[in-house]
Amino acid sequence: MTFFTKFCIPFIVGATVMFTVLAIKYIAWLRNLPKSDWRLIAKNFFSLRTVTALWEVVSESLLHRRIFKVNPALGYMHMSLAFGWFLLIAVGWAETVAYLGMRWVPLQGHVFFKYFAALNNISAHNPTFDFVMDLLLLFVLSGVGMAWLKRVRSRILGMRKTTKHVAFDRIALSALWFVFPMRFIAESVTAALYGGGGFLTSGMGAILNKIASNDVLHHIYEPAWWLYSLALGVFFVAMPFSRYMHIFTEIPLIFLRHYQLRPEAMEKSYDNFEVEACSRCGICIDPCQLQSQLGINDVQSVYFLRDRRYNMLQQKIANNCLMCGRCEQICPVGINLNTLRLNSRSSMRNIPHEGRYNYLRDIDKSSGEGKVGYFAGCMTLLTPNTMSSMHNIFQAAGEDVWWADRDGGVCCGRPLMLSGEMDSAQKMIDYNKALFTKHQIKSLVTSCPICLKVFREQYNINDIEVLHHSEYILRLIQQGRLKVGHTKDATFTYHDPCELGRGCGIYDEPRAVIKAVGELLEPAHTGKNAFCCGSSVANTAISDAQQLSIAVKVAAELEDTGAQTIVTACPLCKKAISRGAQRKVVDLSEIVAQSIK
Amino acid sequence: MINFGFSINRARTIDLDRNNLRKSNEIIGEMPELQACIGCGSCTASCTAGNLTEFNFRKVHTLVRRGEYQGAYEEMNKCMLCGKCRLVCPRGINTRGIVMLIKRKLGDF
Amino acid sequence: MKRSSWTDYQKEIADDNYYYARSCIRQNFFPGSEKVFLDIVGRDLGRNIFDDPKHTSCTGIGYHSDVVPLETIMTVVARQFALMSEAGYENFTSSCITSFGIYTELLATWEEFPEMEERTREYLYKATGREFTKPKNLAHTSDVIFHHREEIARKAKRKLINTYTGEPLKVVEHIGCHYAKIFPKKGVGGSEFPYVLAGMVESWGGEIVDYPERRHCCGFGFRNYLVQANRGYSITNSHKKLESMAPYKPDFIVCNCPGCSMFLDKWQYTIAEMEGTTYGQNGAGIPVLTYEEMAGLVLGYDPWELGMQMHQVDVEPLLDKMGVEYDPTAKYLGKNGRFLGRPQKALVNSCIEEAIYKTSNRR
């Protein structure tokens, strides 16, 4: 039996190129993984994690469960293409086995089975397989149809904006769009000439027989298969260089992620898996307030990852991000978008500078002591109401407090980290750590979520418990050390600060505190979906007017709840939202201090 | 050369004819809002680093605009990027962006 | 440029009968200048001028260096005025710009605060038994030369013209801060566009260079020079002025004030030694003249009689340009023809000993 004919060449070449490039890339990335990452892989390989990873591959890479959650139509589109194609391959393989038994058949023999079946005069047809294969083809074609539609009108599929693509993507995309229609045509022509095929291809074959003579069909028979093979070949060649790299890359990524590998403050080899696992689906575009509110269209994570992958990332793109985490939260591939952006910034800007901040050496004139250290944070110094409220709360609870930065302190280092200057940030971290150690505090309370995040993640002060003031206040209330009065007709709405909510996972504590003093009304976007106030220190690109525009929108949504007071738990959010709000904007501590019994 | 026990001081004058204004123009070109500074000094007054050192953001960026680059990079390096200045600037200048831009133009990244 | 504003600052200058007060710096560093001034006024112009051996320093240097109190200087000045009246003169003329500034300042002070004048009279009487009358006319000696500039021009033997090219010589003038910056109305032409020296230069055929730092201090600045630690400040200011005038390629600098003549001249040497910079057309320095020397050259005096060998920067290139006949070998000869010795060679007085001065090829 022959399983080769000339039109297979594009397919064979394409497949060879694709698998070679994939192999080179993956081997290189894996080889460059740091030792620590390899140890993690070794540790977790023979564990339940491999099984759960496998399940995630099925549910995400094939079924696209997470996209379904975002939008069922979009989920169906992705699933039809991924899962449909997978099934076509799997069932196609089973089909060859069914026809030919367990024997070795070259790859093209499986792919172009319908052609070779005719060529090798396998005349017995299996209607079940014919039906299933046609059904699957229809399934995939429906996805392709939806993809076409999405290009024209993305809103139909629930997306306000869809991704703008680069050349490789366009080539691969065009080829992909042709693959299945061409397969449909080639198999239909085959069915018309040689019979067989399920309801779809034989149906189409019958139509073809009616409208065209046998002669004509014979003439287009070979070209149709050629085109199908060409489309496949082109797609395969373009694939490792285009967004479709994600099809395969997502699989090792899922495993590595299950083995606890994560991107870090500095770029490393693992990042390649995350960067190239991005399918550029564009789901990250819609939640981005820079897009929805300011109409900035070229900075979103999809473009950031694309630019980074092709080594064309510019600072103005890397810097223009609020790092609110709304996109990371929704990303169907689960890419650590914030961390990747941070380590890109770091690669661009982190200049180790020995002498920098040497002035921190002899400035410590701090005094006082206490079990609890209170670090207001730079921004909190501009919201003195928060500080005096905290003072009252500490007093009411009889807490023994040491004020770390009442007369001005050293920045926590997070803003520098966010701008990518990790080495410099470390100097601040070292200074503050030494300060905390010197005063022998047992726990550290801060009013600033920006500080909180860096204290928790970078400070490594394991013997000091780091608390946000919302957590601390809630604890005081629960322990009965702080008695607050509940006012029924006091209505509050709560704005989740990005660094507190998505950043540190603190959603419930502030709400519990608010409920202890009054009624809480939730805005339309809340919790994990909460908006960013717009003034994020992570963004150094947008203007004041743009910040204000975001703040006005956020404030309007909060005011729509009808609450009398807008509560937040971050000095920066408070400052930002106050600018856009008509109603009173306060820090969580303020409403607590006012309700102390 | 004879050492007389005193020296000829470098002129403190900002000489706009001698200063090379190319980088200054590039900086203003990228962020024209810097020109909106009215010298109120809020940034320096609230500055976390300025509380600890002689760092004066307003003065340094003004000098940079006049083509006086010497020492500006090192001065800007004192900034902790905490962002208080941006919150208090009455002209809404993106001060943190300015710090980063000046460092980018005068430094090596 | 339209230079007309000087006409707003005219002052009255006596025509004859001057009481002459010498200058500390000028008589020490440019003694020929004071001598020639007396000669010009007395002999060439035929005016009466009295050089009184009894008068003293005005103590202005001490005053501006915060070591002489106001009351003291007032009494010293009062004594000078007393000497003037005793000698039968009413027109006071001083050789020094700082003295001129002091006299002007104190007369104005007495005008504003008559009780201070009364007290000064009392001090003077107690100390010396003298009484004084204020001068009817106060002029700096450059004012006197300015006043007679046209007469001098008529008697001129030479003009301020480059005899090689026939072009007017380019002259930088420096009037000295105390001449008109304190009381602009008391100086010819005021302080912004001073005319006292410019008038002489123009009358005698030269051309004035108006350069950006024209009004800047020469760098002396009293305690800025007198306290050694501050000398860097002094020389920096001279440096600034010289840098500013250099592009105009001036043929010489003419100074009003003895201190300025000294510092613009001698700091050129110091700057050359400190950083190797020399000014002037051939890198041998810009000659610095007093206005008396300039007048003397115009009237045909011998440069060595004018005391020009006392300068730090060699004047020979200028003399050659002007077509002044002089004996190069007589430069360092004393009054009785005895060789005085020569200064060590330096960057700004490097004129070759045996002088290959270009005396030919003149127009």
Added chain:
Amino acid sequence: MKHVIVIGGGVAGMQCASELLRQNIAVTIVEKQQCIGGKIRNWHKLFPSFTPADEVLAAMQQKLTTHNNLTIRTGCEATCITPQKVTLSSGEELRCDATVIATGFTLFDATVKEEYGYGIYDNVITSAELEQMFNEKNVHLKQGGEPKRIAILHCVGSRDEKVCQRHCSKVCCVTGVKQAIELKKMFPTADVFNFYMDMRMFGPGYEEMYREAQTSHNIHFVRGRISEVSPTFNNRLQIKAEDTLTGRPLKMGVDMLVLLVGMKANAHNTTLAKDCNLTLQPSGFMQPKDSFLGNVASNVEGVFYAGAITAPKNIGESINEGTAAARGVVEWLEKR
């Protein structure tokens, strides 16, 4: 019919006259120049809206042309003013029922600030001359060619005790910004520097225009007064100032220096005050009866003020005072 004499035919006088005419009062305008209009005649555009001065002037003149009860006496000055009678420089006496003084101000003579070199160096011009150049659409250097760097100096003859002008002339800051924008529009590649002591953007839209000048037109503002101007070797002007915001002396060569000349009280005010028993302010401007309740009244009943005769004012304020003075006159005539 009542008859009111308005002395001065600038915007304040014209507005006052037209308001009085509307009330059926006969008006005589006494104007020193050969035609009415005042200083706005030589102005190009008005801040902050860049309204052509012609438009404002034409609209005001339009209001006057239709009236028969108006007499305009040009080319003559008033020497003595009482509510009943105005004596002209020719000796002629005009009878009336009330008088309004709207003689405005005198532009500061920039030659007095000798150190700025006005009248000495070719390319030192006043703001008024620049407006004239704008009007002629011919802004150029004396020696020909376009300026590459222009400095605009604020407060020339304002806030300067050395020239006995202690007061602020109020409108120069805004004019400086306006002219800087106009220059920048004309010469986009030129650098324009404004040297100011304080920016007094007191009116509506002024601050916005200032910001616009800074960020959209890249006009440089240096806080510091120019101390002196000298010629440079290559025929430019070297200016020196202190950049007070950096605490450093600053110098640069410029091709053109525009002096924003301030408003000086008319020299005539002194004799007027003496001869007519009117009160003068230390600044030389006339003293209104009260700063709040009698802005347009003088200390002499029946003699009113309008416009910059009492203090520096902008065009809008002067026009408003014309209206207010007319109202004051009417009230006073009714009371009598």
